[in-house]
Amino acid sequence: MSNKTRWYKDSFIYQIYPRSFCDSNGDGIGDIQGIISKLDYIKDLGAKAIWLSPIYKSPNYDNGYDISDYRDISPEFGTLDDFKTLVAEMRKRDLKLIMDLVVNHTSFEHKWFLKSKESTDNEYRDYYFWRKGRGKNGKKPPNNWTSRFGGSAWTYDEKTKEWYLHLFTKEQPDLNWDNPKVRKEVEDIVNYWLDLGVDGFRCDVITYISKREGLPNGKWGLLSRGDEHFTHGPNIHKYLNELNKNGFSNKDTMIVGEGAGVTLEQAIIYTNEENEELDNVFHFEHMETDFYKQAIPRKFKLKNLKKVFSKWQLGLLQKGWNSLYFENHDFPRSLGRFTGDYKDKRVEAAKMLAISLYMQQGTPYIYQGQEIGMTNYTFSNISEFQDVLVQNIRSVFGVFEPIFRPLIFKILKIRARDNARTPMQWDASENAGFTEGKPWFYINPNYTTINVENELEDKNSILNFYKKLIQYRLGNEVLINGYYKEYEGKNKDLHVYMRNYNGVSILVVCNYKNKEVPFKPNPETANKNCKLVLHNYNYDRPILEPMTLRPYEALVYELNKPKNS
Incomplete structure (x- = not known):
């Protein structure tokens, strides 16, 4: 395996949810021109790449994750010319572009699906999973699989008297990757966008693309059935390797896979460079420490989160590559979720979470608004x-x-995912500076205090802290390549770990509680040449010694580093 450090290993990637980022034309929906207007902001933050959630043509049953045309832009976001301008403006700023690649399924309005449902024997029928039903007159689904969004994973078509498979909504029929024509179509889509200047892809639910032959019934489960037959299926590695060779590897790309249900052992296979499949994965294990199967709440325990961190940090070392994230468009905001009730310590808590996460090994991802400490929306009614x-x-x-x-x-x-989809809070003006029209979704009322403009003016803000943290991490060989060792593993309040590389160590100390917590350095870290390089309180702790950590206090020390470096 090559020791070469690929660009994504030393880059922060900033995720944009276009609909909620910035609206340039007053229709209440974020768009490409709005993104272009904020490129300097992202560049100034220190990010080196942007991950753009879907902007393809779509009827928007699932906010763009139901694509009706893979080669064009949804009019609400702009035009293909707008996209080309975006790429050009990003190139001027040395920013790379990651696109969402949603190819487990299409929209039910995609031309392939419309043609496939015309008859039972047309050339597009096998682009999808069409099956006869069970029971009298075939009116029962072909198997017992459930949709990830609830209910059966099958919908009946009156015209052809057969059922089609959809692991998500009925408006998102699953593509049949066993059909080589489908795989060739996907390769062509990938190369189309690479030729337009895209630098990589985030592959949506990519672990679902291979289904077990015969689509057998799944084991009974309270929340879902069929997972064992469509997650990490029998041909998943063959198909990804094929797509890599015929698409991804044609440019200097970064490919990250959304790894629903991925285990550490599977992630090693997916991301090992020798296998030529994916570059890194989004695993969900740390995001399930407070929710069983992402659905049933359970009490958050820091010990469980730390176990997951250690497992993946040690398990992937020199074998694969990880993604570092606490937020994206599919999860609620991290503040309050992993910190408990932060009350008047929002700023300290947000900075602490950043240190705890981003000093680990992996590609760091920031979701829009995370860098200013945006919070969940206070919903008052289920409607x-x-x-x-x-x-x-x-x-x-x-x-x-x-x-x-x-x-x-x-x-x-x-x-709910809607917590992370409220519009970006740019300033204290009406609608948070997001739009001059009526916003497509609710603006969080706290925008008058939590916004980019305020953060830029405050030298101690979360945003300015993120800039410092990013600059410290970029090019830092210890953080890119170093070994991870956890301390205080049984401590229910503290996350303490060390990164080591070439004789230099970095010690990270994080208090996850809104209370004072005592900390005594481990003998391995005591009495060493140390330097405090990052902290989230406006005072110094130059000496590494027994101390009482303040609520949500976080400290980063360099140990054994030569004094002239």
Whole structure:
């Protein structure tokens, strides 16, 4: 395996959810020109790449993750010329562009699917999974698989009297990757965007593309059925390697896979450079420490989070590559989720989370608004949610939904994806500077205090701290390549770990609680030449000694570093 450090190993990637980022024309929806207007902001932050959530043509049943045309831009976001301008402006600023690649499924309005449903024997029928039903007259689904969004994973078509598979909504039919024509279509899509200047892809639910032959019934499960037959399927590695050779590897790209259900052992296979599949993965294990299967709440325990961190940091070392993230468009905001009730310590808590996460090994991702400490929206009624996932969850309960509504609402307030999809808070003007029109979704009322303009003016703000942290990490060989060793593993309040590389060590100390917590350095770290390089309180702790950490205090020390470096 090559020792070469690829660009994504030393880059912060900034995720943009276009609909909620910046609106340039007053229609209330973020767009490409709005993104262009904020490129200097992203460059100044220190990010080296942008991950753009889908901007393809789509009927928007799932906010762009149901694509009807892979080679064009949705009019609400702009035009293909706008996209080309975006690429050109990013090149001027030495920013790379990562596009979402959604190819487990298409929209049910895609021309392939429209043609496939015309008859049972046309050339596009095998682009998807069409099957005869069970029971009398075939009116029962072909198997017992459930959709990730609730209910059956099958929908009946009256015209052809068959069912089609959709692991998500009925508007998102699954592509049949066993068909070589489908794989060639995907390769062509990848190369089309690479030729337009894209630098890589985030592959949406890529671990679902290979289904077990015959589509057998799944084991019974309370929340889902069929997972073992479509997650990490029998041909997944063959298909990814094929796509890499015929598409991804044609440019100097970065390919990250959304690894729903991925284990450490599977991630090693996916991301080992010798296998030529993916460059890094988004695993979900740390994001499930407070939610079982991302659905049922359970009490957050720092010890569980630390176990996951150690497992993946040690397990992938020199074998694969990780992604570092606490937020994206599919999860609620991290503040409050991993910190408990931060009360008046929002700034300290946000900085602490950044240190705890981004001093580890892997490619760091920042989701829009995370760098200013944006928080969950305070929903007052279940009808305020717009996410299709919420609507599907409610429909699963059928006539019993009114009975369970209070419980559903309680969970959704803290878990719903809509929490992360409120518009970006740029300033204290009307609609947070996001739009001059009526915003497509609610603006968080705290925008008058939590916004980019205020953060830029405050030298001690979360935003300015992120800039310092990013600059410290970039080019830091210890953080890019170093070994991870955890201390205080059983401590329920502190996350303490060391990174080591070529005789230089970096010690990270984080208090996850809104209270004072004692800390005593380990003998391995005591009495060493040390320098405090990052901290989230406005005072210094130059000496590494027994101390009482303040609420959410976080410290980063360099140990054994030559004094002239």
